[in-house]
Amino acid sequence: MAALLLKRLTLQTIKTENTCIRRRLGKYVVQKTALAEPSHIASAPRPSCLIHAEAFSTEDTQDKREKKKKNETAFRNVGRKINERIIQVLDEKGNDLGPMHRANVIRLMAKQDLRLVPRDPSAQPPQYQLMTGTQIYQERLRLRGMERAEPKPGPTLTKELTFSSNIGQHDLDTKSKQIQQWIEKKYKVQITIKKGKTTEEPENKMEEICNQILQTMPGIATFSSRPQPIRGGKAVMCVLRSLSQKEENACRSALGTQRGDALNRGNGNDGASNALHQ
CATH class of the missing domain: 3.30.110.10 (Translation initiation factor 3 (IF-3), C-terminal domain)
Structure with missing residues (x-):
């Protein structure tokens, strides 16, 4: 009897432990699933947001680079970075020094403490001018003043x-x-x-x-x-x-021609009348 009772207690203990293990495993699986699903849903839109922000910042950076490059190519000091082997050189007073090798130009810049700025890069050979730092500063101020004075184009209303x-x-x-x-x-x-x-x-x-x-x-x-x-x-x-502007110039020319013809006709009539009186 004692052995039978001990056997039943052992079986009941094993069943109870299995039930507890199953419950704990079930809760663990449910918790893992619940945690995994929200993280998957929440992380879905992140790549698109990050990609969009990165593209926007890239465009802004590219626009800034283009504006900076445009300003630099308009009027800048090239220093010793002369891409062409032979260039046409003007001195600081605007006098033509003729074609010169870039090595000679660099030596001249170092000797007279001058800077080199492009004047007509599309010419053959390209035209550059030697200028002082003060001249470059004054020229930049003049160009800025001209840009501000120009009317900004806008939509025609x-x-x-x-x-x-x-x-x-x-x-x-x-x-x-x-x-x-x-x-x-x-x-x-x-x-x-x-x-x-x-x-x-x-x-x-x-x-x-x-x-x-x-x-x-x-x-x-x-x-x-x-x-x-x-x-x-x-x-x-x-x-x-x-x-x-082109139409205005043509119209002024036409009006000037008409006025000139009218004056010539008037002078001709006056001359004819004077001849008749004589």
Whole structure:
């Protein structure tokens, strides 16, 4: 009896230990799974964020390098790093010293304590100038002043103006002055002229008004888009813009030629009348 009872106690102890081991293993597996899944989910977006940030910083660095390189190539002291074997040299006063070997140029720089700056690298041979440190500093100040004085190009804005073909002459003159002010400020002006409802008018009256407005601004504006019918012929639209520098020069030349011809004709008429009086 005692042996049987001892055997049962041993079996029960073994079952209890197995159950505890299974429970502990189950909890351990569940905990490992729960910890592994969130870490996997949380770490998923990290590579994309890191890659994106790295690409952005690379672009910024590249832009800075390009700006720095542009500024350096504009006007800089090349020192002793002369890539070409033979170069055209100007002295500090701008006098041409002729083609020189780079070794001779380096010796001249060391002897007179001068710097070397590129003037026309695309020439054959490339042109450089010897300058003092003060001259380089003053030249950089001058170039910066020129850059600040230049107007920065921006997007061309468009002004819109709509009125009826029944407009009176006084109102048309007022609108023409407003359009001219916009054109002088480098705006584009979109003009829409609607056909009058109560009066009978020629078919081309709306186009004539557009041409009339343009004629009030000789040498200032031209058509960016010529008058064309819209809304089934119930309106006409055109776009005016300011003249380019090339167009302004051509217009001034044409106006000068016309004035010269008019003066010549006037002098010729005066001469003819004087001859008749004699």
